[in-house]
Amino acid sequence: MDFEKCYTxxxxxxxxxxxxxxxxxxxxxxxxxxxxxxxxxxxxxxTHALTEIYTQYLHIAEKHQxxxxxxxxxxxxxxxxxxxxxxxxxxxxxxxxxxxxxxxxAKTEMFTGGLMGCKGDAYKATEILSVxxxxxxxxxxxxxxxxxxxxxxxxxxxxxxTEAVGMAQAMESTDMPYIISFxxxxxxxxxxxxxxxxxxxEIDSAxxxxxxxxxxxxxxxxxxREALLYTFNQTELVKQRFHGxxxxxxxxxxxxxxxxxxxxxxxSMEWANDMMKLSGxxxxxxxxxxxxxxxxxxxxxxxxxx
Numbered sequence: 001m002d003f004e005k006c007y008t009x010x011x012x013x014x015x016x017x018x019x020x021x022x023x024x025x026x027x028x029x030x031x032x033x034x035x036x037x038x039x040x041x042x043x044x045x046x047t048h049a050l051t052e053i054y055t056q057y058l059h060i061a062e063k064h065q066x067x068x069x070x071x072x073x074x075x076x077x078x079x080x081x082x083x084x085x086x087x088x089x090x091x092x093x094x095x096x097x098x099x100x101x102x103x104x105x106a107k108t109e110m111f112t113g114g115l116m117g118c119k120g121d122a123y124k125a126t127e128i129l130s131v132x133x134x135x136x137x138x139x140x141x142x143x144x145x146x147x148x149x150x151x152x153x154x155x156x157x158x159x160x161x162t163e164a165v166g167m168a169q170a171m172e173s174t175d176m177p178y179i180i181s182f183x184x185x186x187x188x189x190x191x192x193x194x195x196x197x198x199x200x201x202e203i204d205s206a207x208x209x210x211x212x213x214x215x216x217x218x219x220x221x222x223x224x225r226e227a228l229l230y231t232f233n234q235t236e237l238v239k240q241r242f243h244g245x246x247x248x249x250x251x252x253x254x255x256x257x258x259x260x261x262x263x264x265x266x267x268s269m270e271w272a273n274d275m276m277k278l279s280g281x282x283x284x285x286x287x288x289x290x291x292x293x294x295x296x297x298x299x300x301x302x303x304x305x306x
Contacts, residue, residue, distance in 0.1 A: 014287060017294055038095060066108065071115035112150050179215060244288075271300070
């Protein structure tokens with residue numbers, strides 16, 4: 001089964017929980033200022049940590065007989081950052097190959113997504129690219145994921161409309177299925193002030209092969225619930241196209257989270273219950289975790305959606 005068919009036919013899909021925060025806090029591994037976790041696949045000690053984290057999430061999916069999607073730790077591994085770090089395009093291939101090796105052992109449907117991100121700071125919406133600039137900038141990474149045989153593409157915590165449009169067009173050009181995931185404030189808007197409804201409308205209009213769906217990540221489920229309840233987001237378009245969340249465990253704003261010196265977390269049961277409250281207002285199909293989550297949080301949400 002390919003990813004698109006799995007998405008269409010599955011009532012619920014499990015997604016990975018936090019990776020970066022767990023690498024830092026549980027394993028005390030320092031990550032790159034430029035490319036974050038992308039070079040960890042070259043280091044034996046860190047590949048062991050990555051394997052342990054991703055395998056925990058896979059075992060939960062297997063236990064509850066849920067399909068699982070995971071993404072490469074490459075959100076910051078764009079063309080400029082990779083070059084500045086002394087690596088080349090092989091780093092994209094290595095990250096896909098790393099997850100594909102785990103995928104081969106899966107006893108449930110598992111899919112590897114190529115994770116991409118905005119050029120600047122997603123929490124502050126800096127260095128936002130125009131549509132054309134974004135297409136040209138992100139096509140390098142999108143094409144490499146296609147060549148590396150990723151199953152789908154995933155744009156994570158996109159804070160601004162123009163760059164999200166250009167990113168979508170770059171992803172569309174690969175003929176691969178893809179998902180656009182936004183950075184959402186509790187006011188119902190992206191960091192740049194675009195409503196969820198308008199962002200979906202603009203991206204759908206600017207692409208022929210539209211995203212499989214839209215999501216939000218690095219946001220607490222109650223914050224997303226509040227954002228979706230605004231009248232301007234209570235539209236048929238949002239209900240038809242917005243279907244996923246990778247949720248963190250704090251209701252802090254993006255700026256507060258970005259500047260927090262301590263990992264802000266909450267209990268797994270409380271978090272999972274808050275996640276399920278979303279299903280009362282919109283059809284969430286993809287459930288995953290972000291900052292503050294670990295295998296216990298993913299276990300609790302798996303129990304509920306299975």
